Amino acid sequence: MSTPANSDLPQLLRIETHVGAANPAVPRAELPVVPRIELHSSRISKWLDWIFRNVLLLCSLSVLGVMGIFFYELTSRSKLSIAKFGLHFFTGQTWDPVSGDFGALPFIYGTLLSSLVALVLAVPLAVGVAVFITELCPRALRGISSFTVELLAAIPSVIYGLWGIFVLVPILRLHVQPWLAHYGAWTGLFGGPAYGIGMLAAGIILAIMIVPIIASITREVLVAVPQSQREAVLALGATRWEMVRMAVLRNARAGIMGGIILGLGRAIGETMAVTMLIGNRPEIARSLFAPGYTMASVIANEFSEATDDLYLSALVEIGLALLIVTVIVNAIARLLVWSITRGNSARSNA
Amino acid sequence: MHNMSTPGPVSTTLSKPLSLWRRATNVGFIALASAAAVLVLAPLVAIFGYLLYKGIGSINVAFLTNTPKPVGESGGGMANAIVGSMMILGLGSLIGVPFGIGAGIYMAEFGRGKLVTLVRFTADVLNGVPSIVVGIAAYAMVVLPQQHFSAVAGGVALGIMMVPTIARTSEDMLLMVPNTIREAALGLGIPQWRATLQVTLRTASKGVITGCMLAFARVAGETAPLLFTAFGNQFWNLNPNQPTAALPIQIYSYAISPFDEWHKQAWAGALILIVLIVVAVSAVRFVTSRGTMANNA
Numbered sequence: 323m324s325t326p327a328n329s330d331l332p333q334l335l336r337i338e339t340h341v342g343a344a345n346p347a348v349p350r351a352e353l354p355v356v357p358r359i360e361l362h363s364s365r366i367s368k369w370l371d372w373i374f375r376n377v378l379l380l381c382s383l384s385v386l387g388v389m390g391i392f393f394y395e396l397t398s399r400s401k402l403s404i405a406k407f408g409l410h411f412f413t414g415q416t417w418d419p420v421s422g423d424f425g426a427l428p429f430i431y432g433t434l435l436s437s438l439v440a441l442v443l444a445v446p447l448a449v450g451v452a453v454f455i456t457e458l459c460p461r462a463l464r465g466i467s468s469f470t471v472e473l474l475a476a477i478p479s480v481i482y483g484l485w486g487i488f489v490l491v492p493i494l495r496l497h498v499q500p501w502l503a504h505y506g507a508w509t510g511l512f513g514g515p516a517y518g519i520g521m522l523a524a525g526i527i528l529a530i531m532i533v534p535i536i537a538s539i540t541r542e543v544l545v546a547v548p549q550s551q552r553e554a555v556l557a558l559g560a561t562r563w564e565m566v567r568m569a570v571l572r573n574a575r576a577g578i579m580g581g582i583i584l585g586l587g588r589a590i591g592e593t594m595a596v597t598m599l600i601g602n603r604p605e606i607a608r609s610l611f612a613p614g615y616t617m618a619s620v621i622a623n624e625f626s627e628a629t630d631d632l633y634l635s636a637l638v639e640i641g642l643a644l645l646i647v648t649v650i651v652n653a654i655a656r657l658l659v660w661s662i663t664r665g666n667s668a669r670s671n672a
Numbered sequence: 673m674h675n676m677s678t679p680g681p682v683s684t685t686l687s688k689p690l691s692l693w694r695r696a697t698n699v700g701f702i703a704l705a706s707a708a709a710v711l712v713l714a715p716l717v718a719i720f721g722y723l724l725y726k727g728i729g730s731i732n733v734a735f736l737t738n739t740p741k742p743v744g745e746s747g748g749g750m751a752n753a754i755v756g757s758m759m760i761l762g763l764g765s766l767i768g769v770p771f772g773i774g775a776g777i778y779m780a781e782f783g784r785g786k787l788v789t790l791v792r793f794t795a796d797v798l799n800g801v802p803s804i805v806v807g808i809a810a811y812a813m814v815v816l817p818q819q820h821f822s823a824v825a826g827g828v829a830l831g832i833m834m835v836p837t838i839a840r841t842s843e844d845m846l847l848m849v850p851n852t853i854r855e856a857a858l859g860l861g862i863p864q865w866r867a868t869l870q871v872t873l874r875t876a877s878k879g880v881i882t883g884c885m886l887a888f889a890r891v892a893g894e895t896a897p898l899l900f901t902a903f904g905n906q907f908w909n910l911n912p913n914q915p916t917a918a919l920p921i922q923i924y925s926y927a928i929s930p931f932d933e934w935h936k937q938a939w940a941g942a943l944i945l946i947v948l949i950v951v952a953v954s955a956v957r958f959v960t961s962r963g964t965m966a967n968n969a
Contacts, residue, residue, distance in 0.1 A: 371863050378775070381771050381772075384775065385794050385835060386790065388798065388832055392805065392806075395808075446708065447708045447711055450704060454708060458702060458706070474712070474715075477893070478945060478946075480895045481946065484923060484927045489722055561690065584800065591802025594920075598924070641804065645801060648802055652800035
């Protein structure tokens with residue numbers, strides 16, 4: 323950079339080369355090319371700084387504002403239903419828009435059961451994949467494996483639903499459900515006619531959708547476990563499994579729990595794929611083969627058709643319940659994950 | 673790393689060989705973890721494979737240039753939905769990108785104290801709020817006062833969803849800029865706002881742009897918040913203040929319809945949607961990585 327042609331460049335550019343020389347850790351390519359800058363008189367620049375700072379402050383306050391608006395709008399628009407049904411709204415089992423009687427229990431049941439099925443299927447797979455990527459996978463495959471997991475997270479919900487309707491449901495109906503009905507009938511979970519569409523299909527598609535979330539958080543947490551812990555356990559003669567169990571999983575369990583709760587939050591609020599696969603019938607059935615309905619699906623299906631104020635207000639109240647539950651679930655999950663990964667965040671200049 | 677699962681020469685001479693149980697659990701563990709990786713990979717391959725197989729067969733010129741046709745008539749397409757999606761996403765980005773980057777800069781550059789921790793935490797929690805709830809909020813904020821559905825309402829919903837993602841990634845990227853660069857800029861006497869925008873933000877621009885694209889890709893396929901904001905439309909509409917077709921809505925309504933012809937169109941639409949998302953993300957990857965190579969050369 324210190325060619326003779328440089329001597330007539332402004333002072334700034336020479337200082338830039340100086341920064342690079344004093345700080346060899348910064349690759350030269352990363353350094354900004356600083357344009358010619360004219361200095362402002364100090365009073366104007368103080369004003370501009372003040373404006374700049376406060377505009378940015380407004381931007382970050384907008385995040386808080388949006389959350390506030392969500393709660394305000396949903397609470398005020400569901401007043402009618404809250405006033406009329408009170409807590410009975412969450413225990414009532416009838417959903418009858420015509421006579422104006424609304425109880426959300428079948429939707430709450432459907433949301434909880436489909437999320438539970440999803441967690442049971444997804445957690446072992448997600449933790450297994452995360453352990454595979456961080457502890458077992460050859461270094462060359464590591465990038466590809468985590469890229470694949472990220473790719474799964476980028477597929478839109480509606481495409482999962484489309485695939486579910488035309489691929490997953492026929493497979494379930496023709497192959498999986500007869501098998502489950504034959505060997506698992508004694509549990510009571512696999513009775514009744516096998517439509518394909520129903521709670522089981524919704525749970526499976528949800529599981530496929532939340533595996534990437536749980537896996538990527540778990541991976542992040544596993545990477546945060548210090549290498550020395552692994553080395554210490556291996557040096558004592560542990561096998562690979564014993565090392566993972568004693569050194570890795572035990573240290574990371576709070577973070578893994580956080581990832582699982584985060585996945586639960588996503589499963590509770592997931593709308594399109596579930597709406598396309600669950601069957602949309604407001605019933606409480608024990609069998610996983612039976613169709614059900616979730617809180618998010620009922621909003622998606624009926625919101626734009628809700629004609630009278632009470633009906634709309636009841637749907638908004640379901641939305642409010644979803645909002646409160648997901649905010650609580652996500653807050654717990656974030657606190658758990660932060661407690662593990664705070665040590666090695668991106669704060670390189672701290 | 674790879675040899676550690678089997679006892680090496682040292683352990684056989686110094687200690688007893690591993691018991692059968694320990695060896696068996698170890699092998700079982702490796703087998704189960706590998707099986708999990710395969711099982712997770714399987715649906716991805718199945719979805720992409722089926723999407724390509726079904727989608728390519730159904731895409732034709734009419735699909736890309738026509739509006740939807742009634743059942744029974746062939747030659748319908750989703751051109752209006754593709755354009756409508758672009759319009760809604762553009763409006764969403766107009767809201768999401770400036771607010772997101774602004775919040776990210778504030779958290780990274782002025783990020784001391786309780787307020788910023790609260791904003792960071794709220795952004796993370798906001799990220800997990802279901803998209804259908806965002807849709808209800810946008811309905812209450814835009815559709816109800818206006819008394820009609822519109823692309824603007826859809827844009828507001830998607831824009832709100834982009835803010836937390838962009839804010840958190842921008843913050844992370846800005847925090848990776850070494851403090852010496854900030855100090856060098858401020859040491860020259862230029863005001864803080866120019867130092868931040870023209871030096872710090874510029875240094876981190878690659879990461880910030882990638883964050884914006886990730887947020888864009890995330891909301892591009894969102895259907896639920898558009899159902900009662902943009903609403904959908906069977907005809908051409910370029911007025912952002914009117915109900916507007918969107919690709920995900922069109923895919924949804926065709927997928928749950930009972931007609932074969934419409935199912936085909938749903939697959940074609942899904943393929944276009946995935947291609948749009950993948951192209952958007954990889955275009956940015958390409959541009960930013962080319963920038964690095966040019967700098968290195």
